[in-house]
Amino acid sequence: MVRPNFPVRLGAAEEALIAQLKSAGADQAAERVTVAGLPTRRVESYHYTDLKTLLRAVPPMGQPANQVDVPALAIAGSYNLTLINGAVFQQGEAPAGLKVGTVTGGVLTTRDDILVHVNNGLAREALSLDVASGAEQIVQIARRIEGEAAHVADAVKIFVGDGAKATIVETFTGSKAAHVGNHATYLALGKDAVVTHVTIDLSGRETSHFATNEYHLADGAKLRTLIVHAGAGLSRTHLFPRLGGAGAHADVTGLNLVSDGQHSDITMETSHAVAHTSSQPLFKSITRGHSKAVVQGKLIVARDAQKTDAKFMHQGLMLSDEAEVLSKPELEIYADDVVCGHGSTCGKLDEDSLFYLLSRGIPKAEAETMLVRGFIAELIDPIEDDALNEALQGIVDGWLLTGQ
């Protein structure tokens, strides 16, 4: 990172953040923002998402609210929790094998990232979930920002015990206002745990959505993530999976659904810390109108992480001429016996495929929908839970139907 050797000029958004951090007693974080400011394109991990220009204002901190209703998605058998403006609401008693509680303070590992500093400085009460060893759980966490335009920093800390199997779905919704959401999820997988973690941003266009997800995988743990951006005008998810045990595997996946006027960024930094781990990061972006989709993928392979097998892939589908799909792969490899790679493709709907479907009598709009669904099937098909799979398909279909 380039360090300015002179004080950066702070804008209104930064001034507001500094004041909020100070009044929360987070002086160190306030100091970080004062010195560095919001990240510009000179900060590698924000290369295509210059927050100094994209985030002009930060609204006042969200106030406690207590409206709890139905979860965003109907998923049979899921245990539902809600965070409204950062406060945790538990509905009904937790099932056996799941411990629900709260912890104070931030959940993210401190790192050189302003949004991480801000979240750690402002998140007061983090939801904490413990899935017992060997248990099987489906949990849905609705994270909402309600009321007038608000800045909300909330956090969730999840431990999935050895051999446990968990599906964790997080939705981000709220009132239609110029909110700024800064969300953190810390998810640790015990030995041989199998976890599917799906996060879906469905917040309003006026909202700026930021999420930082940290994953720690022990020996033999298997993680599948699916990050879906389908709401906020500006959305950015920063993923930090760390494979810390032999035999761990992560399918890190994500989908940018971007319409006119939107900017959607998924940035991943996967660390292969020990030998014999693998990851398969696969991201897709679909753009229409004048919009921008960004996927950055960095693979870090430690010196001792021999036999690492990792391939980063980003595929873009542009449904309009004005859209931009940006990819930045990065390999940082310190071991010598590894198979690592990256690739990216970008294009429009395939004309020959479209003609083939039309020639069978399928009307154009329906044929296009079929091809778009086909494009993302690789991301949605592996989601085993039927209700969740269907809900995801519904979100994509809904996005396609709303047009533009």
Place this chain on the structure above:
Amino acid sequence: MTTPVLEIRNLHARIEEREILKGVNLVIPQGEVHAIMGRNGSGKSTLSYVLAGKEDYEVTEGEILLNGENILEMEPDERAAAGLFLAFQYPIEIPGVATMTFLKAAINAQRKARGEGELSTPDFMRAVKEAGAQLNVDSAMLKRPLNVGFSGGEKKRAEIMQMALLKPSLAVLDETDSGLDIDALQVVSKGVNALRDGKRSMLVITHYQRLLNHIVPDVVHVFSDGRIVESGDKDLALKLEAEGYANYGGEAA
């Protein structure tokens, strides 16, 4: 006389400024099977694409009447609903689209366009099973994404199976024999012959006479340099096989 199923009048078409079809005239009466034979590059696939309405081609002159109706202004899906089916020389692989989903969408879209109700799921399953059995298309193939990982022969069998399900009034088969071994050729031909019912018409495009031993045509046309240059009965195909296309001019392929 009843209206022919297909009537092509003085059809000229080009792609990227290059004229490929140079005045095609062809009439196929109801129930007849016509073969078009011609060397590679003579414009046979172009004719099939122009019939089906592929966007890349510009028709500069002429008419195409399907059951008496001019289809040149129609979109490809409308032509299909009007009774046209093209079995592709190179069927397209579409990852992520399940074959069954595709078949159901195609059948129901055509029914809807014709003002008929949707096929119930049991009726659909029955129809697929029946058509599949005849063409050795097993359920494992149907579970795969459309044409993805199909062998050459599997793709061609799947095309004919689609034709059996969609029941067109005019089927255009573009080099359905290419890439088939003799066993697959027999399966495919049997499937095609089963769809000859005295009403349905077919245009069978091929490079080799071999296919026409199995699907015996009523009329054979020789295609050269973008037009039909000679027509005759099935013996014309044998003559071509013996003598080659050299007598018909045009550039050597």
